[in-house]
Amino acid sequence: MNSSILVVLMCLCAAQFAFGSQHEIKDGKCSNASQDDLVFRDHINKASIPFIKRDEKVEWHGDTTIYCLQVTTDQDESKGATATVKEGGVGHSFVTVKVESGRGHSLDYYVKVYAK
Numbered sequence: 123m124n125s126s127i128l129v130v131l132m133c134l135c136a137a138q139f140a141f142g143s144q145h146e147i148k149d150g151k152c153s154n155a156s157q158d159d160l161v162f163r164d165h166i167n168k169a170s171i172p173f174i175k176r177d178e179k180v181e182w183h184g185d186t187t188i189y190c191l192q193v194t195t196d197q198d199e200s201k202g203a204t205a206t207v208k209e210g211g212v213g214h215s216f217v218t219v220k221v222e223s224g225r226g227h228s229l230d231y232y233v234k235v236y237a238k
Contacts, residue, residue, distance in 0.1 A: 140151040143204035147219070150212035155190040155236040162235035166221055169228055176229040177222040179208070188212050190236035194217055201227045 142221055170176070178202040195204040202224020210216040215237070223229040 123128070141188050142224075143206045145199045145203060145205070146195060147191060147205050147207065149192075149207070150188065150190040150236075152190040152192060152236070159189070159236045159238045160234060161186065161237045162233070165231045166229060166231045166233065168230075170223070170226060175223055175225050176227075177220060177231060178231075179235050180219045180221065181217070182235050183216040183217060184237055186237035187215055187236045188217060188235055190234075191217060191219075192234040192236075193221065193231055195231045196235075197227070197230055203227065203229065203231070205231060 149229055153168060161184055164187075166178045166180065168178065169177040188211060191207070195203055197203055203222065205221045207217065209218040210222050217235060219233060221229060221231045221233075
C-alpha cells in the first residue's frame, strides 16, 4: 500500500515538472536557431498592481513547424513569475503560452518563436 502511494506521488511530481509552469521556457533546438526563421516576437510588459497577479496569453498560428520556443525574462526567479505552454509548441504549427507575474510584481517576458 505504501509503495503504491509513493509511486502515485512520484508520478504527480513528474507530471507537474514536465507539464507545469516554469520561470522560463527554452524548448527545442534553439542553439541552431536562425534569425531568418524567427516568425514571431513579442514583449509582454505590464506594471505591477499591489496584491494582484498580472497575466497574459500569447498565441501564434502559422504554416510552418516550430522548432524553437523561447519565453524569457530578466526578472529574478524569486519574484514568482511563471510561463506555461497551454497548447502546441515545438513540433506544431501553433503555440499558446500563458505568462503570469508573482503577486504584486510586474510582468515582463520576451517571447520568440522559430519555425520553418
